[in-house]
Amino acid sequence: MKEKELLEQMCGYALEMSLKKGAKQARVTAFRDVSNGLTVLNDSLERIQNAVESALMIHLFVEGRFGTCSTNRTDPAGIDKLLDDAIASVRLLAPDNCRTLVPSVLRYEGSPLYSAHRGEIGTAIKKSRVFDCVASVHGKNPSLISVTADYADYRRWVHMVDSAGLNCTSEETWYSLSAECSVRGKGDKRPSDWNYMGGIKPGAIGIGSEAPCRCAVNALERALAKRDPRKTASGKYSVIVENRVASTLLGPVIEAMSGNALQQQNSFLLNKLGERVASPVLTLTDDPHRKGNPGYRLFDSEGMATVKRTIIDAGRLNLYFLNTYYANKMKMNPTISSPSLLLLKGGHGDVASLAGLMKNGIFVTGFNGGNCNTATGDFSYGIEGFFVQDGQIAYPINEMVMTGNMTDLWNQLTAAGNDALTTSSWQIPSLLFESIEFAGI
Amino acid sequence: MDLTTVNEMDSQKLLNLALRKGGDYADLYFEQSSFHEILLRDGEVNVAGTHNEGGLGIRVVKGQNTGYAFTESSLPSDREEAAKTASYIADGTVTVKTPVRIATLKLPDRYRILSPWEEVSPQEKMPFLYQLNDRIFSADKRVKKVTARLSDSTSRITFYNSLGVHCTDVRPLASLSVTCLMENNGQRETATASRSFRMGGEFLQPDLIEELAAEIIARTSFLFRARQPVGGEMPVVMAAGSSGILLHEAVGHAFEADFVRKNMSIFSDKMGKRICPKGITVIDDGTIPGNRGSLNVDDEGVPGQKTYMVTDGILTSFLHDRISARFFQVEPTGNGRRESFRHMPLPRMRTTYMENGTDPEKELIASVKKGLYVDSFSNGQVQIGAGDFTFYVKSGYLIENGKLTRPIKDTNIIGNGPQTLARITDVANNGIIDNGTWTCGKEQSCAVSCGMPSVLISSLTVGGHV
Numbered sequence: 001m002k003e004k005e006l007l008e009q010m011c012g013y014a015l016e017m018s019l020k021k022g023a024k025q026a027r028v029t030a031f032r033d034v035s036n037g038l039t040v041l042n043d044s045l046e047r048i049q050n051a052v053e054s055a056l057m058i059h060l061f062v063e064g065r066f067g068t069c070s071t072n073r074t075d076p077a078g079i080d081k082l083l084d085d086a087i088a089s090v091r092l093l094a095p096d097n098c099r100t101l102v103p104s105v106l107r108y109e110g111s112p113l114y115s116a117h118r119g120e121i122g123t124a125i126k127k128s129r130v131f132d133c134v135a136s137v138h139g140k141n142p143s144l145i146s147v148t149a150d151y152a153d154y155r156r157w158v159h160m161v162d163s164a165g166l167n168c169t170s171e172e173t174w175y176s177l178s179a180e181c182s183v184r185g186k187g188d189k190r191p192s193d194w195n196y197m198g199g200i201k202p203g204a205i206g207i208g209s210e211a212p213c214r215c216a217v218n219a220l221e222r223a224l225a226k227r228d229p230r231k232t233a234s235g236k237y238s239v240i241v242e243n244r245v246a247s248t249l250l251g252p253v254i255e256a257m258s259g260n261a262l263q264q265q266n267s268f269l270l271n272k273l274g275e276r277v278a279s280p281v282l283t284l285t286d287d288p289h290r291k292g293n294p295g296y297r298l299f300d301s302e303g304m305a306t307v308k309r310t311i312i313d314a315g316r317l318n319l320y321f322l323n324t325y326y327a328n329k330m331k332m333n334p335t336i337s338s339p340s341l342l343l344l345k346g347g348h349g350d351v352a353s354l355a356g357l358m359k360n361g362i363f364v365t366g367f368n369g370g371n372c373n374t375a376t377g378d379f380s381y382g383i384e385g386f387f388v389q390d391g392q393i394a395y396p397i398n399e400m401v402m403t404g405n406m407t408d409l410w411n412q413l414t415a416a417g418n419d420a421l422t423t424s425s426w427q428i429p430s431l432l433f434e435s436i437e438f439a440g441i
Numbered sequence: 442m443d444l445t446t447v448n449e450m451d452s453q454k455l456l457n458l459a460l461r462k463g464g465d466y467a468d469l470y471f472e473q474s475s476f477h478e479i480l481l482r483d484g485e486v487n488v489a490g491t492h493n494e495g496g497l498g499i500r501v502v503k504g505q506n507t508g509y510a511f512t513e514s515s516l517p518s519d520r521e522e523a524a525k526t527a528s529y530i531a532d533g534t535v536t537v538k539t540p541v542r543i544a545t546l547k548l549p550d551r552y553r554i555l556s557p558w559e560e561v562s563p564q565e566k567m568p569f570l571y572q573l574n575d576r577i578f579s580a581d582k583r584v585k586k587v588t589a590r591l592s593d594s595t596s597r598i599t600f601y602n603s604l605g606v607h608c609t610d611v612r613p614l615a616s617l618s619v620t621c622l623m624e625n626n627g628q629r630e631t632a633t634a635s636r637s638f639r640m641g642g643e644f645l646q647p648d649l650i651e652e653l654a655a656e657i658i659a660r661t662s663f664l665f666r667a668r669q670p671v672g673g674e675m676p677v678v679m680a681a682g683s684s685g686i687l688l689h690e691a692v693g694h695a696f697e698a699d700f701v702r703k704n705m706s707i708f709s710d711k712m713g714k715r716i717c718p719k720g721i722t723v724i725d726d727g728t729i730p731g732n733r734g735s736l737n738v739d740d741e742g743v744p745g746q747k748t749y750m751v752t753d754g755i756l757t758s759f760l761h762d763r764i765s766a767r768f769f770q771v772e773p774t775g776n777g778r779r780e781s782f783r784h785m786p787l788p789r790m791r792t793t794y795m796e797n798g799t800d801p802e803k804e805l806i807a808s809v810k811k812g813l814y815v816d817s818f819s820n821g822q823v824q825i826g827a828g829d830f831t832f833y834v835k836s837g838y839l840i841e842n843g844k845l846t847r848p849i850k851d852t853n854i855i856g857n858g859p860q861t862l863a864r865i866t867d868v869a870n871n872g873i874i875d876n877g878t879w880t881c882g883k884e885q886s887c888a889v890s891c892g893m894p895s896v897l898i899s900s901l902t903v904g905g906h907v
Contacts, residue, residue: 044505045530046505048529050510055494065487068492070493093563094487182705188711190704190826231902234672264586264588368830373850376851382829401902437905439907440902
């Protein structure tokens, strides 16, 4: 019997035994991941890794009480023992009548999702790609100290059933190639930078293409550009945040819209539904059904069907992310447990055109640590990037800190580019904000 | 079935298969782990989790290169297949026979378990969370929400390698974390406190409830009075305890010898040289009894030990796994660690701290005309090559004319590792190890801890208003 068929069978077995052993309802999710990785350091293969993983996650609803259990044992004896222990524990808990399965009207009932490349790629082809990547820079620049390239792929299969009739399956693949270059800087400093390519098909990382690989070339160019950085004076600046790191600033907003933060009153967006929370420039959509993109999914982790929604419409907050539990706790309607494929509407070109709009200010290309207080929205992040004068990059900067409040920040969004990267499930373009506080010299 | 049960003959067979292509070294890491958690939210303990997993990780090393594969199966055929997969890092055809004689390591017991977690029922754990919840609510009328999580894990490890080393280890880990949200005149503030030790059920002591409740109330209350500071460069006194994050981020990662071996660390050329003022000694220690970062043995069969990274200001050791130790022709330092059987070991920190200086903390504060005193942290990060590190300050005070004045919160501090070490101008005599739930995220998650006496750094960049 094939692995997936066996797991599907074990999923059914675990569901049946959960009910037999005393659960009133149950949901069982089976996962199977097959992954491969190759790392090349300079001119030698440093690491080969292969993995096959399987697991069962079981959600148990027992006498009005709730618990979870999981195992990578997929034999009946292992599942029986786990369920005995878990159900005994759940029986001791306080009841929680907000724990329910997904209501039938919201349940996904369509065909299996298939967002995967058919067929396998041989190890020789993978090796060739990752060695080509390194060879494009290795030994070609005297400032280069080392170059590392990583090839990775995975195939993830998920099957979910529940005792109310949910039965859904998905399969997805992902192929990625990344490179990191470390170069000689001033004194002992060895600045580095990276580049990443990825997609659901091998073509996304150039497999099958005759075109030279630019992944490491771009990483090297970025690392060289960062040499000899300096701090600039503390003050308020306009700032462009590059597309590949802009999600750092959106993360706390999405977190503040989550059921967990809202129900625990630990959110600066509490009681803001329907209100303007950001600049009219900000329109954010969750569009789960864009096939071929990362984040494409037809159902969430509870089996709830995904729906296209505008989350923030011209600065107005339209949606909280509420799974069944938090919706029940807050006496609201469930929406979805988390975003799938976020699209931030842009239109102002790339970084160069945003820099033209900005004239003078800071171009942030990386965040170095920092955090946001979810209750208040106050944040502080270390940054690196470039100082921009007259719309042109003047010199690299580092060791500076960007500070403010999330609500203020997003109200100061003045333009969004149209350069969102399709390698991420959060497709956020480069963003231009005005009058942001930076601490430096 | 316990996946760590394996006999010597089977392990030898797997090691021989792993080395069939001419690898220099191979090891087998059998793991069986169980994990339990209960969660209190809105006054009720109403979620429980019961989880178990196990498997075998097989590593083959050829020079500095690694082949790795794992299997979750206990079937001999699946294990043999994993060994063959890992073997492909080497491309020869030489069959290397592993030693017939395997010696079992005698290890100390740094985390003696008095009450195994498998024998502690949820009924014994739940009152602990209820008491903590009641204690926090009764202490302050502004408390609106309390979330508390109690988790325990027990990992059973069996290890064999082609050098003839065999060892077993049973590693407990207990953690309690609590988050409190208070509201006052429409302002909401939240804080978190935690404790974590390698202990069994004896972790559940009444003193722990009192200690955590007092800490979380003090931390959350403080935030109502605090504001984000004015930013810029200024002297910073880092308070004793969790300031050890400075060592972890500013220097610890850059001392991990995989980065050094690849010539990526800013300290790559500094062995034996002065990197900070005399009197400063920095240690990475796996030997503190019951500590979250302690290990009887690391994850590649090297006994846990205490490593002096900086001795009286001189760089004296990097943190090695077997691969880097062989590269630098030194003994491994017991820092080869991994998240689980699914991961290959890497040089990782354990408990990183600085030895005491001689001055009382108040003298450090008194010497600062205008600066910052910081005492609670999260979210550290470092750029290994550039040396720039950062961490988030959750709370502290302004220092004005040698005295602590206005409370501050929510700011990021950024600096450069070597420069910051050189700018440590005073070390106090009040060293503390912080026993929170510190987790290092270098490629994989690993339990660590850190500590430090109070130190004065003459200049760091502090985020804030301008």
